[in-house]
Amino acid sequence: xxxxxxxxxxxxxxxxxxxxxxxxxxxxxxxxxxxxxxxxxxxxxxxxxxxxxxxxxxxxxxxxxxxxxxxxxxxxxxxxxxxxxxxxxxxxxxxxxxxxxxxxxxxxxxxxxxxxxxxxxxxxxxxxxxxxxxxxxxxxxxxxxxxxxxxxxxxxxxxxxxxxxxxxxxxxxxxxxxxxxxxxxxxxxxxxxxxxxxxxxxxxxxxxxxxxxxxxxxxxxxxxxxxxxxxxxxxxxxxxxxx
Numbered sequence: 001x002x003x004x005x006x007x008x009x010x011x012x013x014x015x016x017x018x019x020x021x022x023x024x025x026x027x028x029x030x031x032x033x034x035x036x037x038x039x040x041x042x043x044x045x046x047x048x049x050x051x052x053x054x055x056x057x058x059x060x061x062x063x064x065x066x067x068x069x070x071x072x073x074x075x076x077x078x079x080x081x082x083x084x085x086x087x088x089x090x091x092x093x094x095x096x097x098x099x100x101x102x103x104x105x106x107x108x109x110x111x112x113x114x115x116x117x118x119x120x121x122x123x124x125x126x127x128x129x130x131x132x133x134x135x136x137x138x139x140x141x142x143x144x145x146x147x148x149x150x151x152x153x154x155x156x157x158x159x160x161x162x163x164x165x166x167x168x169x170x171x172x173x174x175x176x177x178x179x180x181x182x183x184x185x186x187x188x189x190x191x192x193x194x195x196x197x198x199x200x201x202x203x204x205x206x207x208x209x210x211x212x213x214x215x216x217x218x219x220x221x222x223x224x225x226x227x228x229x230x231x232x233x234x235x236x237x238x239x240x241x242x243x
Contacts, residue, residue: 030147034120034140038155041137042089045242046118046155047078047235049094050171051102051162053128067163067195068105073228074160074194074235075109075117081236083115085243092157092239093118097148098139099128102162107133122148149174157242158190158235161222163198179221180214190238191222194231199224 016022051071055064075094082092094110096103098119110117111133119134121141130139142148153159153175161172175191178184193199208214225231 027144027147030142030144031150034151037137037140041116043093043118043138043155044087044089045091045157046093046095047239048152048156048159049075049096049103049106049162050159050164050168051106052164052168053097053099053101053103054165055101055105055163057105063198064101064163068102070194070228071102071105071162072109072112074231075106076113077228077232078235079110079113079115079117081232083113087243090116091243093138095120095152095156097121097152097167098130098134100131102164104131104133107131120148120152153178153184153189156189157239158192160231160235161191161193163195176218176221180218186221190235192231192234193222193224194226196224196226
């Protein structure tokens with residue numbers, strides 16, 4: 001710095017803001033900025049769609065391609081229903097992790113209905129771009145996984161867990177644990193596992209009960225279904241309780 005040259009103010013000093021010492025500031029920013037933007041756009045509540053980023057819409061005969069279009073249809077019907085409610089602000093807005101695959105399908109369905117939808121992306125080494133169907137003003141990018149998880153769940157009144165891999169399983173079981181331990185009341189958040197045949201193959205809930213790894217009541221923390229009609233019926237019936 002030359003003599004008499006003014007130094008940068010701390011909040012403009014990018015070297016400092018990206019340092020270990022400023023980690024708490026970065027974390028706080030990932031809480032406050034989404035809060036401000038969601039408030040500005042009057043988002044009162046969401047329905048979170050979790051699912052595989054690997055599903056493609058155009059793979060003939062692929063089970064994941066089938067789930068892609070069923071997800072799109074569920075989100076379309078849900079968004080169309082929510083728009084007609086016309087409450088003050090936006091309720092039951094479709095929200096996803098912002099990436100491709102089944103996340104894209106949910107945002108796509110909401111867009112087809114003429115509704116707004118949210119995408120909450122994460123910066124990772126294999127960068128995934130926000131899908132084209134997210135409402136631009138509600139597109140977020142997070143650095144910290146735990147802050148992203150907070151915002152994925154914070155406004156959610158229902159979660160649709162679609163077929164997926166490690167990320168989907170991680171998010172689903174963390175949410176189930178929060179409900180199981182009373183951090184989220186089970187009547188405040190409805191969970192739907194979509195694609196019963198997939199979930200029955202991937203997770204042996206009966207085995208967990210048999211070995212007393214979970215209590216009998218834990219098996220009733222979620223519902224399952226395998227058709228868009230069932231899914232939309234479950235969601236709309238239970239979501240009305242929040243209006």
